[in-house]
Amino acid sequence: MEKYVHILKGKGLKITPQRLTILKYLDENRTHPDADIIYNDLKSMNPSLSRTTVYNTLDAMRNIKIIQELTISKTETRYDYHTDPHHHFLCMKCGSIIDVDIKCPHQDSKEVDGHRIEEIHGYFKGICKICSNE
Amino acid sequence: MEKYVHILKGKGLKITPQRLTILKYLDENRTHPDADIIYNDLKSMNPSLSRTTVYNTLDAMRNIKIIQELTISKTETRYDYHTDPHHHFLCMKCGSIIDVDIKCPHQDSKEVDGHRIEEIHGYFKGICKICSNE
DNA sequence: TCCTAACTGGTAATCATTACAAATTAAAAA
DNA sequence: TTTTTAATTTGTAATGATTACCAGTTAGGA
Numbered sequence: 044m045e046k047y048v049h050i051l052k053g054k055g056l057k058i059t060p061q062r063l064t065i066l067k068y069l070d071e072n073r074t075h076p077d078a079d080i081i082y083n084d085l086k087s088m089n090p091s092l093s094r095t096t097v098y099n100t101l102d103a104m105r106n107i108k109i110i111q112e113l114t115i116s117k118t119e120t121r122y123d124y125h126t127d128p129h130h131h132f133l134c135m136k137c138g139s140i141i142d143v144d145i146k147c148p149h150q151d152s153k154e155v156d157g158h159r160i161e162e163i164h165g166y167f168k169g170i171c172k173i174c175s176n177e
Numbered sequence: 178m179e180k181y182v183h184i185l186k187g188k189g190l191k192i193t194p195q196r197l198t199i200l201k202y203l204d205e206n207r208t209h210p211d212a213d214i215i216y217n218d219l220k221s222m223n224p225s226l227s228r229t230t231v232y233n234t235l236d237a238m239r240n241i242k243i244i245q246e247l248t249i250s251k252t253e254t255r256y257d258y259h260t261d262p263h264h265h266f267l268c269m270k271c272g273s274i275i276d277v278d279i280k281c282p283h284q285d286s287k288e289v290d291g292h293r294i295e296e297i298h299g300y301f302k303g304i305c306k307i308c309s310n311e
Numbered sequence: 312t313c314c315t316a317a318c319t320g321g322t323a324a325t326c327a328t329t330a331c332a333a334a335t336t337a338a339a340a341a
Numbered sequence: 342t343t344t345t346t347a348a349t350t351t352g353t354a355a356t357g358a359t360t361a362c363c364a365g366t367t368a369g370g371a
Contacts, residue, residue, distance in 0.1 A: 057336090057337055057338075057348065057349070058337075058338090059336080059337075059348095059349065059350080061349085061350070062349095077327085078327080078328080079326095079327075091350085091351080092350090092351090093350060093351040093352065094328095094351090094352090095328095095329085095330095095350075095351060095352075095353095096349080096350055096351070098327095098328070098329075099349075099350080100349095103349095112251070114248050114249060114250070114251050114300075115248060115298075116248065117246070117248050117254055117359095118326085118327075118359090119326095119327065119328095120251055120327085120328085132289060132290070132292050132294075134292070135295065141290070141292065143289045143290055143292075145283060145289060146282075147281075147282075147283075148280075148281075148282065149279060149281075149299075149301075152301075154303075155266060155277045155279060155301055156266070156275070156277055156306070157306040157309075158266050158268070158275065158277075158301070158303055158304070158305045158306050158309075159303045159304045159305075159309055160266075160301050160302070160303040161269065161302055161303040161304070162300075162301070162302040162303065163300070163301055163302075164249075164298075164299075164300040164301075164302070165283075165298075165299055165300075166248075166296075166297070166298040166299075166300065167283075167286075167289055167292070167294050167296070167297055167298075168294070168295055168296040168297075168298070169288075169292055169293045169294040169295040169296065170292070170293045170295070171292045171293075172290070172291040172292050175291075175292075175293055191317065191318070191367090191368055191369075192368075192369090193317095193318065193319080193367080193368075195318085195319070196318095211358085212358080212359080213357095213358080225319085225320075226319090226320085227319060227320035227321065228320085228321090228359095229319075229320060229321075229322095229359095229360085229361095230318080230319055230320065232358095232359070232360075233318075233319080234318095234319095237318095251328095252328090252357085252358075253357090253358065253359095254358085254359085
């Protein structure tokens with residue numbers, strides 16, 4: 044848990060039990076969950092947790108860039124504990140998001156056509172290996 | 178207008194005035210509009226047009242792949258008349274989506290890590306050239 | 312011209328996310 | 342350690358894009 048305290052402190056965020064819990068959850072669940080899944084999974088162990096806090100916390104952590112928002116799915120925002128740059132595959136059948144580790148020549152670009160880049164997202168959509176085999 | 182009749186017929190969609198109007202609009206407005214903007218822009222000339230028809234039509238045209246859905250923005254789905262593959266830049270200040278014509282080595286891939294690809298999206302987010310200069 | 316499945320339009324429902332305000336708490340200052 | 346204050350948490354209500362539903366209309370083949 045000291046690890047998460049350190050990460051938050053380093054970025055100037057106040058340490059709260061809720062933030063530690065959510066950050067730990069994202070670190071240990073690399074399934075690209077959405078806010079509602081995070082809320083429901085943590086609710087049982089943290090009965091006072093509020094949905095709004097989950098949203099607020101995710102937003103705060105996105106601001107300091109320790110997590111990343113994925114807008115690959117049309118219906119909900121999903122979250123990714125931010126480490127090395129990588130692309131994502133969304134299965135249009137089962138809805139799971141899978142990391143794809145491919146080389147992208149633009150991954151470290153700071154601008155395109157004069158526009159300043161802050162985030163780069165590579166999204167593939169299709170049918171995943173498992174769903175393809177029925 | 179014959180052009181759009183031909184496109185729809187070729188894909189087996191029924192020809193309706195609404196579909197022709199919406200397809201023409203997307204061809205002539207490469208601003209990546211969302212359903213609401215399309216609805217409002219066309220409503221004055223087509224008073225009987227319904228919001229539901231706009232959604233239905235966009236969905237039908239996406240199915241036959243003559244237009245593309247962009248999920249780059251968190252709040253709404255935006256649409257692109259589908260031509261050559263290209264990536265997109267979203268300005269986080271003014272909200273505009275700009276085409277970026279860069280080479281991507283994965284643009285024509287049919288699969289990654291065994292997962293069958295149907296769509297490829299390259300999204301850059303940041304501050305556009307115009308907003309950067311205040 | 313007739314027939315039928317497909318399409319349109321209007322309203323109501325859904326659902327993720329945000330707004331708001333009162334109560335609580337982290338952590339800096341005394 | 343205690344005090345103080347701004348930041349955070351929580352629950353509820355509001356928002357807004359999208360979808361569901363269904364009655365009425367229409368495209369286009371027979």
